[in-house]
Amino acid sequence: MAAPDxxxxxxxxxxxxxxxxxxxxxxxxAHNATPYGCQRSGHCCRVGLQVHVMECENVAxxxxxxxxxxEDGLEAVVERLEHALEDDAWTWDxxxxxxxxxxxxxxxxxxxxxxxxxxxxxxxxxVDEWCPRNKLxxxxxxxxxxxxxxxxxxxxxxxxxxYGKLYPKLDKTVxxxxxxxxxxxxxxRLRKLKAKTDKKFWRSHKGYRTQFEPSYRTKRSLRTNxxxxxxxxxxx
Numbered sequence: 028m029a030a031p032d033x034x035x036x037x038x039x040x041x042x043x044x045x046x047x048x049x050x051x052x053x054x055x056x057a058h059n060a061t062p063y064g065c066q067r068s069g070h071c072c073r074v075g076l077q078v079h080v081m082e083c084e085n086v087a088x089x090x091x092x093x094x095x096x097x098e099d100g101l102e103a104v105v106e107r108l109e110h111a112l113e114d115d116a117w118t119w120d121x122x123x124x125x126x127x128x129x130x131x132x133x134x135x136x137x138x139x140x141x142x143x144x145x146x147x148x149x150x151x152x153x154v155d156e157w158c159p160r161n162k163l164x165x166x167x168x169x170x171x172x173x174x175x176x177x178x179x180x181x182x183x184x185x186x187x188x189x190y191g192k193l194y195p196k197l198d199k200t201v202x203x204x205x206x207x208x209x210x211x212x213x214x215x216r217l218r219k220l221k222a223k224t225d226k227k228f229w230r231s232h233k234g235y236r237t238q239f240e241p242s243y244r245t246k247r248s249l250r251t252n253x254x255x256x257x258x259x260x261x262x263x
Contacts, residue, residue: 033193040190044085047183051146054171054179058150063161063169070157071148072131075117075124075204079235080197081190082142083206086130089140090211105211107132111204112224119202119230129204142203143183151176187235199231 031039059065094101107129117124130137135145144152149160153168163169191198205228208217221229 036193037190040081040186040193041085041088043186043189044081044183047179047186048140048143048146050179050182051143051150054176055146055150058169058171061169063149063163065149066160067134068159069127069131069134070159071145071155072128072135073124073126074122074128075111075114075126075202076128076142076144077119077122077200077232078142078144078203078206079187079190079200080194080206080209081187083201083203084197084210086137086140086142086203087207087210089137090207101211105208108204108208108211109220111202112220112228115225117227119227147180151180184235191234199233200235201231202228205229 055065090101090104094104111126111129114124114126117126128135130141135141148154149158149168149170151171153170154160154162161169188198208220212220
């Protein structure tokens with residue numbers, strides 16, 4: 028039997044990404060049913076996300092499908108992404124600027140295909156002080172932190188890693204607007220944008236990183252060890 032070609036391998040990886048997102052959705056839904064769930068304040072959407080290129084491509088793929096035949100609609104999205112590169116207050120290290128996320132417009136406009144960190148925030152990743160959701164009496168976030176969580180997230184990380192092995196030059200974490208634009212606009216338009224915007228937006232980090240501290244990866248004692256109210260999918 029012939030080895031799968033590049034397109035088949037890529038398609039399989041994006042199927043795994045969607046499956047990992049599905050696992051996170053299930054856990055997020057259960058978490059939102061508790062008194063500690065998301066209050067939809069939008070405060071976390073002030074973060075200028077840094078995500079892996081694979082997740083940027085995933086967002087771009089869905090946008091191209093959503094706006095197929097609607098060039099004006101797609102151009103409006105592109106212009107919002109370009110506007111994100113005018114946020115003078117944003118920094119790579121802090122990730123918080125004066126702009127809202129480029130995909131926030133009276134709510135998340137890419138909610139069905141939002142990145143993994145958006146699904147994990149407040150569920151397996153502790154929240155920041157400006158998130159209004161309820162916390163434990165200790166002041167710590169109510170997050171799911173246990174072996175099952177680690178296996179679930181490891182599956183997501185492994186999918187991103189395997190994409191990086193398939194496309195070594197794209198194995199990096201980038202500012203999300205830049206990453207998504209790379210799959211939506213011609214190279215010449217991207218070069219002109221880079222020439223006139225601050226170089227801070229064009230930084231990258233090898234492999235996958237997140238600006239949030241994963242509660243399930245801390246070396247110190249777990250702050251909470253809440254048991255899932257349902258069986259998690261079996262992850263190898």
